[in-house]
Amino acid sequence: MAITTEQDFLRSLYNQQKPKNYAQVSGLFEINFQKISKLIPLLSIISHHSVAKQEGENDLHLFVEEKSIYTGIYTLTHQLNSPAGLINRPDIRFKVYFDAELLEVISVCNETTLNKNHPFIAQCSDMDIQWELNTFIERWLDYCLVKYDTLEWKIVK
Incomplete structure (x- = not known):
């Protein structure tokens, strides 16, 4: 049977994807914790808005929203000038579990899904959405x- 419409094609493509399970998503949380730990080695002790500057690149901003011994909620973003003013992109909000060594994305650009206009979004499980975000x-x-590769984080005053 030939695929006749774009929607048929998308449905076929979507149905080829195997649903993600907790072990896969949890493994991605672990990988992301390791990567954020390399990018921001002192993340567990940073408690204020910080910025990292690298010549020739956009400044990388880290906003601390909540911080405790075991967890922290942060936003990692670039602040870009636009005709409408300063905007944050990609504006990734995430929670770090320091004791479990996990990083979980809460939202990207204030959205809990990246592809909310996907025609089959209703068929996505929570694990699939977590997989997409992470x-x-x-x-x-x-x-x-x-x-x-040579970042030095400084507190913004």
Whole structure:
């Protein structure tokens, strides 16, 4: 049977994906914790808005929203000038569990899903959505680890 429409094609493509399970998503949380620990080695003691500057690159901002001994909620972003003013992109909000060594994405650009217009979003499980969000930060952290290889974080006053 030939695929006749774009929607049929998307449904076929979507159905090829195997649903993600807790072990896979948890493994991604662990990988992301390791990567954020390389990018920001002193994350567990940073308690204020900090910025890392690297010549030729956008400044990398870390906003601390909540901080305790065992967890922290942060936003990692670039602040970019636009005609409408300063905007944060990609604006990734995440929670770190220091004792368990896990990083879980809470939102990207204030959205809890990256592809909310996907025609089959209703078929996505919570694990699939977590996978999507955490794969996004994993790739961005890889990018940052290459681009910002000699970061020095400074508190913004």
